[in-house]
Amino acid sequence: MTHDHKQILRQGASAAWPICLGYFPIGLALGVLAQKAGLPWWAVAMMSVMVFAGSAQFICVAMIAAGASTPAIILTTFVVNLRHVLMSSALAVYLQGVNRKFLALYSYGVTDESFAVNLTRFRDGNWDRWRALIVNQLANSVWIMATVCGALVGQFVPQGALGIDYALTGMFICLLVFQLQGRIYIITGLLAAALSIAWYLLIPGDSYIVGASMTAATIGYLLKRHYRRGR
Amino acid sequence: MTFNDYLFLFGGMGLATYLPRALPLLYLAHKEMPQWLIDWLSLIPVAILSALLAPSLFTEAATRSFAFGKLELLVAIPTLLFSLKTRSLGGTVLVGMLLYWIGGMF
Numbered sequence: 001m002t003h004d005h006k007q008i009l010r011q012g013a014s015a016a017w018p019i020c021l022g023y024f025p026i027g028l029a030l031g032v033l034a035q036k037a038g039l040p041w042w043a044v045a046m047m048s049v050m051v052f053a054g055s056a057q058f059i060c061v062a063m064i065a066a067g068a069s070t071p072a073i074i075l076t077t078f079v080v081n082l083r084h085v086l087m088s089s090a091l092a093v094y095l096q097g098v099n100r101k102f103l104a105l106y107s108y109g110v111t112d113e114s115f116a117v118n119l120t121r122f123r124d125g126n127w128d129r130w131r132a133l134i135v136n137q138l139a140n141s142v143w144i145m146a147t148v149c150g151a152l153v154g155q156f157v158p159q160g161a162l163g164i165d166y167a168l169t170g171m172f173i174c175l176l177v178f179q180l181q182g183r184i185y186i187i188t189g190l191l192a193a194a195l196s197i198a199w200y201l202l203i204p205g206d207s208y209i210v211g212a213s214m215t216a217a218t219i220g221y222l223l224k225r226h227y228r229r230g231r
Numbered sequence: 232m233t234f235n236d237y238l239f240l241f242g243g244m245g246l247a248t249y250l251p252r253a254l255p256l257l258y259l260a261h262k263e264m265p266q267w268l269i270d271w272l273s274l275i276p277v278a279i280l281s282a283l284l285a286p287s288l289f290t291e292a293a294t295r296s297f298a299f300g301k302l303e304l305l306v307a308i309p310t311l312l313f314s315l316k317t318r319s320l321g322g323t324v325l326v327g328m329l330l331y332w333i334g335g336m337f
């Protein structure tokens with residue numbers, strides 16, 4: 001490994017560690033639930049490698065436990081993961097002209113968490129696709145490991161130790177702060193918060209994430225345009 | 232379930248996960264994006280982060296009802312102030328965890 005490679009790996013890892021910390025307890029919990037639902041450890045590993053989508057995996061385990069059919073689980077997965085269309089589109093702004101092979105590999109690791117970390121870094125500059133890919137793949141490795149651990153020995157791990165369940169919430173709070181780069185961002189964020197809560201309470205399912213964020217971004221965009229024209 | 236049942240299920244789920252992640256990137260990264268789309272997309276991260284966070288702070292997942300003042304929210308306030316002040320991602324994560332851990336003891 002050359003000096004450059006080492007540096008890319010180190011910088012990628014230093015961006016990824018909060019994700020890894022947060023994935024560990026969630027992955028463990030998923031593994032425990034999967035094991036209780038009757039999935040053997042190798043099926044948990046297979047799922048984490050082939051799917052790599054935390055919320056969809058939780059829903060899948062719950063649906064298997066409830067005796068749901070395979071097409072129903074696949075369709076639900078699709079709906080739950082539609083929000084990633086928005087994230088991939090936002091990332092495309094920073095991955096213009098990158099070759100398709102790289103993008104095909106990169107897409108595999110686009111999760112809520114890696115998206116938020118990488119997009120923040122891309123926007124600040126000093127970030128490139130290789131470092132971003134390291135973040136994706138490190139998060140993925142920890143996720144696979146944690147879910148398998150959970151399936152094997154998860155029931156022996158004490159719940160809630162060291163406040164680790166709050167790691168991802170803390171990370172999202174800070175990444176949200178990084179996004180607040182002006183009044184229009186604050187307004188959009190507040191709108192999305194209010195809309196998502198109302199949507200979550202009124203409409204069953206997971207459409208609140210996509211619905212509230214698209215609505216808030218659209219209102220924010222229109223406000224910004226109106227304000228710009230008005231001057 | 233047999234190995235093949237799992238393979239079929241996870242293969243289908245994998246596609247349902249991968250396609251929404253890959254298609255927009257593969258398409259948009261090789262296309263001249265109009266300015267309005269870039270402007271709109273620049274507001275998507277703040278909106279998504281808010282939409283992911285807010286329900287977890289202000290609602291109860293088990294009953295899907297409004298909840299004001301749960302521990303997650305109480306810890307979020309000092310955590311938010313800390314991150315505004317320091318702009319440190321790692322520090323914010325650790326402070327949030329510490330406060331949540333302490334808060335959980337009461």
